Amino acid sequence: MQDVHENEQDLRQRIEELGPWFHNMQLEGVETAPEHFLGDYPSFKWKGFERVVPEDLSGRTVLDIGCNAGFYALEMKRRGADRVVAIDSDPRYLAQAELASRVRDLPLELREMSVYDVAELKEQFDLVIFMGVLYHLRHPLLALDLIREYAARDLLLFQSMQRGASTTMEPERDYDFDDPSLFEDPSGPCLHFIEHNFAGDPTNWWAPNRAAVEGMLRSSGFAIKEHPEAEVYLCRCADRPWGAELPPVLRR
Incomplete structure (x- = not known):
């Protein structure tokens, strides 16, 4: 029993050393972020849309972009995915994910890289x-384009913070130069730019409304398959509309 106690103490110490955690996870009974301002996050969020993800991922490969501490990547591995590659640009988050992967005995392939590097x-x-x-991205549409071009074969599980109108309008195929209706309709696509901080975070650059999110997904070649809850979408790869191709300088 003494060894178990010492192992638990070591685990608690390692969790504290890697803090703060944005994912609250249960690792051998120890919570990584028990005082999380959102509560038991992202576990409670996951319960709201997990039904749209195949329960059995045997034979499939998964890429988790911006994996943070690896909550979703580990869920995909638990569902039997053959390989789960998890990337993040923050080495501390990757260290958290490595610890969670090791403690849960669910192997992940962890890489320190940005969404802009998925072609690599x-x-x-x-x-x-x-x-x-x-x-959190300076160039959000470019990120979606790169994912569609280089990373996604079939399904995309997507979520973004949204602000503004939650209703959407059906955009016309074209608008006259002097027609202001697209820009005056609150249900039209709008991407709010945040110059400084939002919620104390200087990397919160954009706050799209629902119409903007859905339009950006379609524009990058993702057909919305499921919309299980606010802000969350399961998409399938589709044809990109005319004019949405990557410029030659971004093709590898």
Whole structure:
């Protein structure tokens, strides 16, 4: 029993050393962020949309972009995914994910890299997870285009913070130069730019409304398959509309 106690103490110490954690996870009974301002996050969030993700991922590969501490990547591995590659640009988050992966005995392939570098993986995945990242990016539409071009083979699980109107309008195929209706309709697509901080975070650059999120997904070649709850979408790869191709300088 003494050894168990010492192991638990070591685990608690390691969790504290790697803090703060944004993912509250149960590791051998120890919570990583028990005082999280959102509560038991992201576990409670996951319960709201987990039904749209295949329960059995055997034979499939998964890429988790902006994996943070690896909550979703580990869920995909638990569902039997053959390989789960999890990337993040923050080495501390990757260290958290490595610890969680080791403690739960669910192997992940962890890489320190940005969404803008997905072409370097030289692989397309059956399921790409891109949750809680878009609004942190200076170039969000480019990120979606690169994912569609280089990373996604079939499904995209997507989430973004949204602000503004939650209703959507059906956009016309074209608008006259002097027609202001697209810009005056609150249900029209709008991407709010945040110059300084939002919620104390200087990396919160954009706050799209629902119409903007859905329009951006379609524009990058993702057909919305499921919308299980606010801000969350399961998409399938589709044809990109005319004019949405990557410029030659971004093709590899």
